[in-house]
Amino acid sequence: MGLVHRLPVLPGIQAWQAWGACVAVLALSMAIPLAWPGGRADGTAGRGDCRWRRWPRHWFAWALMAALAGSGLTAQRAAWRMAEVLPAAREGQAMTLAGRVASLPQRTTGLGGAEGWRFILAADAAAVAAGAPSRLLLSCYQMPEAPRAGERWRLTLKLRRPHGLLNPHGFDQALWMLEQDLPAAASCRGQGQQRLSRAAPGLDALRQSLRDAIDRQLGETRDRRGAGVLAALSLGDQGAVSAADWALYRDTGVAHLLSVSGLHVTMFAWIAGAAAGWAWRRSARLCLWLPAPRAAMWLGVAAAGGYALFSGWGVPPHGPRDRQDDRDGAGARGRADAQPHARPDGQPHDGGQGDRQRRR
Template sequence: MIVRYLAPLLAFVAGVCLLQLQTALPPVWPAGLAALTGAVLGWRDPRRRTFWLTLVAICLGLGWAGMQAGARLAGQLPAALEGKVITVPGHIVGLPQASAHGWRFTFATDSPALPRRIQVSWYGKPPPLAPGQRWQLSLRLKRVHGAVNPGGPDLEAWMLQQDIGATATVRAGTRLPGHAPAAAIDRLRALLAERIRHALGPAPQAGVIVALTVGEQSGIALNGYIKVVN
């Protein structure tokens, strides 16, 4: 009985994995047509129903993964907007992180003409930034790209996973009233992180404890040494 239900589930996962092996994104309709055909054959052939349901699950997994990938790729910044400065309202998603020359954060835009999420760098000393804050930002937009070095991180793949469709630098910004309700959890994470840093002060393990508690890793340096971000 368990195998009867487990096989289609594993087959769905296999269909999702099958898409990852493709060199180009295939159209979705052949997988949908194959799933419909398998469902009809499974209904007409009860003795081999498990086989046909497994085939249907593979096709559904392939088609679902293809639809998700297509939606993510469709949300990338259009080439015509590369390098343009556009003013757009939105709110901060996640916890802003300090960088060597300013701050970096994910910005959820309210404009249907732009990607839903943009990774923003605000150089210099911007006003205090916090999760959920609403801003109207003038952004110089860039398409997502990154160098893929052997053994190094794949920036483009990571941004695709995070549904980030562009990068940008802030040219000017105006704080808007209120906070985004969708960022309530991120605001709680920021509050917990701040209280932990305040309680531990300059303790070297502060960055690790914050990372383990709320998933905020800016207090841990890439070279393995710990840094404290106040």
């Protein structure tokens, strides 16, 4: 998305048509045999050929098509999001709308030491139909009470476009908002703030209750810095870590450990799977219904998915959960995958050992 974000003009329909034509040509090339130098009509390499020529003839076309399709889809998604960015003509306009708090609110301090809250507001469908941005990064001060995730509020906002300073090796606010699908930012003060409803029972309410429990136990009594780190690791709430602490973690090279990454998800899945397998083996009836290793495997996948969902389902936890699915799905197909593949004549495939011996 960063590449599209820096383009002076968004790609037009002709550019996307050319991109699609390239992908289509590659798809057709995989259906039509390619002439490899030194290759035979049956797709196998002759004696003395390089090892890489024994690969499928179209491996490079698959790789190139996947790269083009993936980059094209990402660029198209970025273009759609940039097309939704607040128009420059609406910069600074005031608007009253209703929406739902779609993130864990973070305490913030404005000019003059005014205390407030920063959170993502998902506008209601009626407000979007009236021209409001679908999602906003909101900084709200002098609120009558602390907002909570999942609540619905009616607020009078001052809209502004995504922008920020871009210094070398610094934080790119506009790019971050594009990645988070935030087409606009806004601020509000004092007047016109009304809570319409409390949060309904669900994932948002559960995350908020756990965040409040962390603040009560650590934040307000003993260690606010520790509360922010614990919230970041358990809930994926990286905004709970102060800017000074982030600078310290970057300087010491441990900032990557403060996000819910594949390491955390995988460790949690292993622990949950081991505990589930231990408990499963205590029941003979359950073991007869489903073997304990396979039960531990699927329960570990479920635990990884639940943890990734609970921590916000971002890219770092989402990828490991998918890879865990791939590994466990291959194992769940049983021992047949571990056996040698059968040839068309029914004999087991020997990896080419017999052919090499016959050539000798």
